[in-house]
Amino acid sequence: MVGFAPGKGDxxxxxxxxxxARSGKEDLRVVTVVPSWWPTPVAxxxxxxxxxxxxxxGEGAVAEASSFLAEICPDVTGTAAWVSARSxxxxxxxxxxxxxxRMVVVGSGRGGGYGQVHLSSAAQVLLHASTVPIALAPRGFxxxxxxxxxxxxxxxxxxxxxxxxxxxxAALCAEVGATLRVATFAVRxxxxxxxxxxxxxxxxxxxxxVEQAHSLQAEALSGLQEVPADVETAVAHGASWQAALDxxxxxxxxxxxxxxxxxxxxxxxxxxxxxxxxxxxxPVPTIVVPEGALA
Numbered sequence: 001m002v003g004f005a006p007g008k009g010d011x012x013x014x015x016x017x018x019x020x021a022r023s024g025k026e027d028l029r030v031v032t033v034v035p036s037w038w039p040t041p042v043a044x045x046x047x048x049x050x051x052x053x054x055x056x057x058g059e060g061a062v063a064e065a066s067s068f069l070a071e072i073c074p075d076v077t078g079t080a081a082w083v084s085a086r087s088x089x090x091x092x093x094x095x096x097x098x099x100x101x102r103m104v105v106v107g108s109g110r111g112g113g114y115g116q117v118h119l120s121s122a123a124q125v126l127l128h129a130s131t132v133p134i135a136l137a138p139r140g141f142x143x144x145x146x147x148x149x150x151x152x153x154x155x156x157x158x159x160x161x162x163x164x165x166x167x168x169x170a171a172l173c174a175e176v177g178a179t180l181r182v183a184t185f186a187v188r189x190x191x192x193x194x195x196x197x198x199x200x201x202x203x204x205x206x207x208x209x210v211e212q213a214h215s216l217q218a219e220a221l222s223g224l225q226e227v228p229a230d231v232e233t234a235v236a237h238g239a240s241w242q243a244a245l246d247x248x249x250x251x252x253x254x255x256x257x258x259x260x261x262x263x264x265x266x267x268x269x270x271x272x273x274x275x276x277x278x279x280x281x282x283p284v285p286t287i288v289v290p291e292g293a294l295a
Contacts, residue, residue, distance in 0.1 A: 001028075001103070002016075002017035003104065003122070005107075010108075013137050014107075016143065018072050018078075020105065022076050022148055027076070028073065028079075030069065030080040031081055031082070033084070034055075035054055035084065058083075065080035089129075090125075096132050106134065107137045117137075119276070119280075129290075133290070134287070136288065138284075149178050152178055152254070152255055153257070155256060158184075161259050163223065166224070170221075171226045173228035182234070184236070185241065186236075186244060188206060206237065210235050221233070245282065251284075256282050258289070259288075
């Protein structure tokens with residue numbers, strides 16, 4: 001399901017939805033949320049005028065989305081509809097509970113730069129309350145006609161939640177024929193000069209962390225019931241999250257999967273609070289598996 005805001009010119013969410021639907025051989029449903037009208041009559045007929053405007057806005061959105069679908073993904077079975085709700089987030093959350101909905105796709109807010117994910121207020125709510133994964137398209141994302149996903153990179157930090165997400169990503173890759181990469185990221189803090197614990201101690205700590213990360217990755221992969229044809233692992237660190245992600249090569253038709261969960265300092269070392277730090281510098285579309293989707 002794609003949340004679509006008409007008249008904004010950025011079709012990134014539709015483009016990503018088409019790629020994911022095509023890759024998984026799924027149907028695509030585009031939903032626009034319009035403001036709900038007053039449930040009781042208002043003097044002067046303002047309520048009727050507002051309801052008429054809201055319906056017209058919804059019908060216009062359906063026509064615009066249908067035109068985009070015919071252009072972007074004529075090979076995918078797609079439908080468009082509008083619903084009324086008190087807010088965009090509440091409307092999308094309600095529609096995400098429709099049987100058969102496996103994922104909700106949204107674009108980025110206008111505040112971010114092109115090629116980057118910027119969380120809108122609606123996306124923020126979805127990430128905290130959704131019971132299905134949320135896919136976020138970088139602003140301006142475009143997938144050429146007929147494109148399917150070739151690789152899924154799963155951000156791995158160790159622990160039960162990460163193993164669960166790797167298992168789900170592996171099953172998805174096996175199902176659609178994509179390759180899987182399990183990657184662990186970390187930000188290395190600034191070195192103190194002169195170091196209080198010795199010149200090479202920080203390097204030793206990082207080397208030990210890298211070795212442990214590889215071991216945890218191998219353990220997670222050994223327990224998979226469904227294994228894609230091609231699996232690789234990677235550990236990347238840098239002075240910032242941007243630098244850490246830039247250490248790895250990325251493909252144009254790749255997606256990054258991250259898990260969102262509460263945690264302390266150790267969790268932040270690997271993934272950052274609710275994955276937002278990695279999310280904001282990801283060079284590819286990102287699928288977030290919220291806490292609500294782990295049940």
